[in-house]
Amino acid sequence: MESKSFFLGSFRASPIFFGGGLFFVFLVLDLGAADFDSRFFSSAAKQRAFQTQIEAILNAEDDIKLADRHYQVAKRTNAKDPRLEFAAGLVLFNQFEYDKAGTQFETATVNQQAIYLPASQARIVLHLMQTNRDAFLADTLNLTKLAADVQTEWIGSDQPQAAAGWLGEVMAFLALPKVEFLKPEELSQHEQQVQAALSPTMVLYWTLGKQKFQRKYEAFKLEIEEQQQQVKDQIESTSDKRTSRLDERRKKIEQQKESARRSAAEWRTLYDKQMDKTKKQLSRIQRDYTALETVAKRLSG
CATH class of the missing domain: 1.25.40.10 (Tetratricopeptide repeat domain)
Structure with missing residues (x-):
């Protein structure tokens, strides 16, 4: 130097x-x-x-x-x-x-x-x-x-x-x-x-070193698996919540349909508008769900 x-x-x-x-x-x-x-x-x-x-x-x-x-x-x-x-x-x-x-x-x-x-x-x-x-x-x-x-x-x-x-x-x-x-x-x-x-003694320490690394590696894998499970749980929880919201929206549409039976034209206009909105929401939910699935697959290797 x-x-x-x-x-x-x-x-x-x-x-x-x-x-x-x-x-x-x-x-x-x-x-x-x-x-x-x-x-x-x-x-x-x-x-x-x-x-x-x-x-x-x-x-x-x-x-x-x-x-x-x-x-x-x-x-x-x-x-x-x-x-x-x-x-x-x-x-x-x-x-x-x-x-x-x-x-x-x-x-x-x-x-x-x-x-x-x-x-x-x-x-x-x-x-x-x-x-x-x-x-x-x-x-x-x-x-x-x-x-x-x-x-x-x-x-x-x-x-x-x-x-x-x-x-x-x-x-x-x-x-x-x-x-x-x-x-x-x-x-x-x-x-x-x-x-x-x-020497035979040093071979023993060499073997112990291999076992030490294997233990650390197994602990690391368990940690990764735990993280992957957390992601899966999050996906399932998110999916359940969004399914519940979707059911609520569908019920609301049915109520609106019932109230609009007095006028076929009014009912059709309202129904088409609500279904179009719902389809867009479903599409967005599907994209979000697909993104979460992609993250889970990447973490699982």
Whole structure:
């Protein structure tokens, strides 16, 4: 990253890229879950100062100038710390600067000289959003190194398990029928490669990760089904009310017909006028009902 006005030099207005769908909803919360290790710092004061700047970068959100100021301060404190690159990558990610964000996440892992879990997660999500299959396969297998490398000192005690579990969630997502990111045979082969790279214990965490995603997905489906039922109930309620109103109108017409029997000409004029009005109302009711049915069909998939 450049030392002068990094964010201001990198930011540009970009259209929102909708990708990843349900997977992104489930996983984006994991991107900010980095557990920063105090062993990077020689003093507690230096650690606190750097951590404060990192948090300030992330909290700046859309204020690019503010994020840039905190980035410059943090870089003077510890320019080589991979967390600095990761925080900058998250800001770019939130600004939909996906290519530049990917570069920052990659720099974070290179500077660490090991797999930095949140940065690796972010890169994998980017690959999925950009349909970058080859890079996705490579980074997914690369992430298994974190789950296997239990001796790396900087890794927190739960990092290998978290990496294996998160990979399980990724695989469960890819197995959904409508995802079609990989062909079934490609997905099966890739799962075998991932499992082969993990220890039996980590395979257990990998399996638990798959089950975790499946539970979240089932809960999501139940929520959607409940919303669909609410729409159906609304349609039925609306239909019943309008049918009742229509009956009332018909009764009124009959009363008007009875009162007009004394004069055939008067009765015919009144009847024709009321029936024409009723037909228009029926047509409008039918259009409204059809529109509600269309909404229900769209929500039901």
